[in-house]
Amino acid sequence: MSSIAIIDDDEIDRYLLKRCFAKLGLKHKVLEATSGVYAMEMFFNLCNEKSHDGENPDKKHCQPDAIFLDINMPMMDGFEFLQKLSETIDINKFVANTKVVIITSSDNPKDMEKARQFDFVSHYIKKGDLNAETLRPIFDLAKND
Amino acid sequence: MGDIEKRIAFSFGALNLAFLAMAIITLIEINAVTASSRKIQYELQPSIQANLQLTNAINSSISGLQSWVLTQKPRFIRKRAAFISIIDKSLKQLINQSQNWQDPLLLEELQRLEPKLALFKEQQNVIENMVKEGQQELAIETLVDVHLPLSYEIVASLRKISDPHSWEIARTFQQEEQNESFLKNVILLFLFLSIAGGISLAILLNRAVLAPLKNTIQLADRIGKGDYSSTSTIYSGEEKLDKVLQIMLEQLEQKQQLNIAQQSELKKINLSLKYSNEELSQFAYRTSHDLKAPLVAVRGLAEIIKEDLNDGIIDEAKHNATRISRQVKKLESLVSDILELTKADQETQSLDDVDVTELTNDIIIRLNTVYFDKQISINTSIPNNFRMLTSRVRLNQILENLISNAIKYRDKEKKLPSVSIRFIQQNGGYIIEVEDNGVGIPEAYQEQVFGMFQRFHPDNAAGSGLGLYIVKKHVNKLGGEISFISSEAGTTFRIEIQD
Numbered sequence: 280m281s282s283i284a285i286i287d288d289d290e291i292d293r294y295l296l297k298r299c300f301a302k303l304g305l306k307h308k309v310l311e312a313t314s315g316v317y318a319m320e321m322f323f324n325l326c327n328e329k330s331h332d333g334e335n336p337d338k339k340h341c342q343p344d345a346i347f348l349d350i351n352m353p354m355m356d357g358f359e360f361l362q363k364l365s366e367t368i369d370i371n372k373f374v375a376n377t378k379v380v381i382i383t384s385s386d387n388p389k390d391m392e393k394a395r396q397f398d399f400v401s402h403y404i405k406k407g408d409l410n411a412e413t414l415r416p417i418f419d420l421a422k423n424d
Numbered sequence: 425m426g427d428i429e430k431r432i433a434f435s436f437g438a439l440n441l442a443f444l445a446m447a448i449i450t451l452i453e454i455n456a457v458t459a460s461s462r463k464i465q466y467e468l469q470p471s472i473q474a475n476l477q478l479t480n481a482i483n484s485s486i487s488g489l490q491s492w493v494l495t496q497k498p499r500f501i502r503k504r505a506a507f508i509s510i511i512d513k514s515l516k517q518l519i520n521q522s523q524n525w526q527d528p529l530l531l532e533e534l535q536r537l538e539p540k541l542a543l544f545k546e547q548q549n550v551i552e553n554m555v556k557e558g559q560q561e562l563a564i565e566t567l568v569d570v571h572l573p574l575s576y577e578i579v580a581s582l583r584k585i586s587d588p589h590s591w592e593i594a595r596t597f598q599q600e601e602q603n604e605s606f607l608k609n610v611i612l613l614f615l616f617l618s619i620a621g622g623i624s625l626a627i628l629l630n631r632a633v634l635a636p637l638k639n640t641i642q643l644a645d646r647i648g649k650g651d652y653s654s655t656s657t658i659y660s661g662e663e664k665l666d667k668v669l670q671i672m673l674e675q676l677e678q679k680q681q682l683n684i685a686q687q688s689e690l691k692k693i694n695l696s697l698k699y700s701n702e703e704l705s706q707f708a709y710r711t712s713h714d715l716k717a718p719l720v721a722v723r724g725l726a727e728i729i730k731e732d733l734n735d736g737i738i739d740e741a742k743h744n745a746t747r748i749s750r751q752v753k754k755l756e757s758l759v760s761d762i763l764e765l766t767k768a769d770q771e772t773q774s775l776d777d778v779d780v781t782e783l784t785n786d787i788i789i790r791l792n793t794v795y796f797d798k799q800i801s802i803n804t805s806i807p808n809n810f811r812m813l814t815s816r817v818r819l820n821q822i823l824e825n826l827i828s829n830a831i832k833y834r835d836k837e838k839k840l841p842s843v844s845i846r847f848i849q850q851n852g853g854y855i856i857e858v859e860d861n862g863v864g865i866p867e868a869y870q871e872q873v874f875g876m877f878q879r880f881h882p883d884n885a886a887g888s889g890l891g892l893y894i895v896k897k898h899v900n901k902l903g904g905e906i907s908f909i910s911s912e913a914g915t916t917f918r919i920e921i922q923d
Contacts, residue, residue, distance in 0.1 A: 289717070291747050295724040351713060353879035353889075354869065384717040387709045407720045410727075 282308040286318040286360065287349035287382070292406060296347055296382070302411040305418065310343060314352045315360030319367070345378040345417060350385050350394075357381060361397045374399040378417055382406060431632040439621045446614035453607040460596045460603075467524040468589045468596070474517035475586040479579055481510040482544070486575055489548050493555050493563050501552065508545060515541060518585075530585050537581050544578060547571045636661030643669065652677035703876065710877045714758055714888065718751040725751070761888045764821060768897040776816040780847055781806045783816070787824050795831055801842040802827070810847055812854065814921075818898040823858070825891045826917050830860035835914075853922040861914035870910060 283300065285293050293311055300309065310325075312318035350357040361379070364370065381394050384406040394403050402417055488504035491497070515538070522534050551571060554563035640660040646652075658669045725744045732741040781804075788802050812819065827843055834841035838861055848855040865873055869880045874896040877889035899906045904921035 289721065291721040291725065291751060292717075294747070295721065295728070298728055351717075354866070384720050385709070385713050386716070387713070406717065407723075409720075409724065 282310050282343040284310040284312065284318065284321070284343040284346045286312045286315060286346065286352070286357070288313045288352045289349070292349065292382075295409060299409065299411045299414050303414060303418065307344060315355030315357065315363065318346075318360060319355075319363060342373065342376050344376070345380055347380050347382050350381065350383040350390055357383070358393055358397075361400070365397070365399070370399050374401070378402065380404060380417060382409065431628060435625050435628045439618075439625055442614070442617055442621055446610070446617075449610055450607065450614075453603055453610065457600055457603050457607070460600055464593055464596055467521065468593050471518065471521040471525070472586050472589045472593070474514050474521060475582050475589070478511060478514035478518060479582050481507045481514055482575055482578060482582075485511065485548060486572070489551060489567065489571075492552060493560065493567060496555060496560075504548065504552070508548070511541065511545070527588060530588060533581055533584050537578065537585075540574065540578050540581070544571075544574055547574060632661055635659075640665075640669070643673075647673070647676065650680070652680050706876060710889075711758075711762060714877070715755065718755045718758075722748050722751050758888045758890075761890045761894065765890060765894050765897070767817060768821065768894050768901065774815065775813055778812045778814055778816050778819060780810045780812055780819075783820060784823060784845055787820065787827060791824070791828055791831060794828075798831070798834075799840060800831055800834065801840050803842070803844055805844070805846040807847060807849055810849070814902060815898075818902055822856070822895050822898050822919065825895045826858040829891055830858060830862060830915070833860075833862040833915075835861060835863045850920075853920060856919040856921075857916055859914065859916040864912050864915055865908070865910040867910075870908075873908065874906070 283305070285296055287293050287296075297309055300307065310321060312321050348357045348360065355363070364373075378401045379397075379399055380402040381400055382404045383390065391403065394400055404413060485504050485507035488500050488507055492500035492504065518534065519538075522531055525531060547566070547570060551563045551566050554560070554566065636659055639658075643658060643660075652673055658666050658673070660666050660669060725748050729741045729744050729748075732738070732744070784804055784806060788804075792802075823845070827845065830843040831841070842861050844857070844859040846855075846857040846859070848857070866880055869878070872878045874892050876893045878892070879889040896906055899919055899921070902921055904919050906917065906919045908915055908917045910916075
């Protein structure tokens with residue numbers, strides 16, 4: 280079963296995302312983590328259920344279709360998570376099957392710039408702009424007229 | 425007149441005097457030599473010459489007379505007459521020269537000589553006539569007995585006159601030689617003196633002018649390179665200049681030190697400005713983010729509530745309304761934290777005589793109403809009638825933040841969450857400790873504890889992340905230090921403040 284991961288410490292933001300998924304009719308399993316540290320743990324545990332090798336491309340079950348990543352989080356922020364992720368696994372193989380989406384309420388231009396340095400990040404969404412329609416292109420869904 | 429000028433003037437003066445003395449002495453010596461030469465040339469030599477001519481003429485006339493007596497040839501008469509005229513001429517010369525003679529004995533001798541010569545000529549005439557008259561034998565007799573002794577007498581007399589002159593010439597020559605040798609020595613001496621004078625003048629100039637000048641140039645060079653230390657002595661060869669240079673150097677050094685002090689002060693200010701600038705921009709971004717994020721969430725929730733109400737999903741709508749109220753509460757607490765932060769940043773807070781027990785109890789009562797539904801054991805250890813002269817606002821903020829943190833991050837797995845507040849009086853100051861048995865601060869994040877917007881418990885995300893940042897500001901403004909020890913068993917914050 281395909282999955283979507285949400286890494287955000289704010290419960291309401293996670294809830295709002297999940298409501299958008301429901302609106303789009305997505306049937307994915309939603310994995311939730313409140314910080315980068317927990318997200319790393321979560322991926323590691325998931326992939327270890329079947330294999331010790333997190334990089335193995337055929338272990339599709341441990342790879343979500345998309346990761347929605349917040350920037351401002353305690354312990355390990357979104358960028359630290361991206362850094363850690365790209366150090367731990369073969370990121371190019373990973374993003375071939377997984378969209379990495381940054382979703383933030385930050386207005387700091389430095390954050391936008393920093394996000395660009397991770398070229399495997401596919402979308403940068405501001406929480407204020409969040410609704411079901413903005414998520415459509417991520418899942419390659421046709422526009423709902 | 426300065427030191428240098430005195431020395432230079434003195435040395436030039438000395439050298440000039442030496443050359444002047446040399447010139448005068450040389451002139452005097454040359455004059456002496458010239459004077460004696462002149463005396464020989466114009467007085468002694470002619471006298472001796474006239475004397476010699478006279479003697480020769482006397483001898484020649486006698487020889488002429490003798491030849492006449494013996495041969496009676498008339499040419500001997502002519503010869504004798506010629507010599508007689510030479511005798512007259514020479515005598516005249518001798519008398520002429522005698523004007524220069526200083527010795528009265530010589531003049532007397534000459535006076536005595538004149539009548540003898542007259543007699544000598546008379547006798548020759550008589551003897552000549554005797555031969556003419558045929559009295560040849562008488563003539564020979566007169567010649568030998570009378571005339572020759574007279575001539576000897578005259579010649580001896582002439583010798584008496586000429587000898588002192590010869591001696592004087594000899595003496596003069598000797599004198600001249602001495603003078604010349606003296607002059608040579610004097611010139612050699614002055615040559616040596618002028619060389620020595622030149623060398624010593626050069627040395628003196630070097631010492632008086634060049635060495636100080638070099639020294640001064642080196643000093644100027646050093647000053648130019650910004651080295652104002654007066655380690656080596658200043659020696660410009662001029663006392664006044666030395667003093668001025670010393671004062672200049674001292675002033676430069678003072679100014680440099682002042683400059684360095686000011687620069688380091690400026691650097692400090694700059695650094696602190698830079699720091700507070702960075703802090704401020706970080707604060708602005710974080711504040712705007714943390715203020716905006718709940719608002720955005722509230723808007724999203726409101727949209728969903730509208731949808732749910734349309735769809736008749738009332739329970740979900742109620743649930744989301746609760747979420748909205750929670751978000752708004754979070755906003756309220758953030759706004760009040762920001763306000764507290766601005767208070768913490770204010771430099772001056774009035775000093776109050778604080779009853780510590782009363783203050784602590786007030787805080788505990790306030791917090792108990794917030795966490796009325798939680799089982800928490802709070803105990804205090806405060807010395808009797810403990811009062812502190814401090815800022816009530818700051819102390820209240822410090823305690824309230826630390827105690828509410830201790831409650832907020834309690835460990836739900838432990839039997840009874842507990843908080844201990846201790847005040848300890850210590851020599852010249854006091855220690856405040858707030859200890860809990862909560863979840864502790866993860867070791868990896870302990871360094872960031874007092875940073876702005878730091879939160880380490882994602883599942884316990886009620887805080888603004890400003891609490892400990894505010895506490896540290898207050899503690900520092902009170903002149904204290906804050907530290908903590910944390911483990912899974914709990915956390916103890918310790919504040920030390922000196923009176």
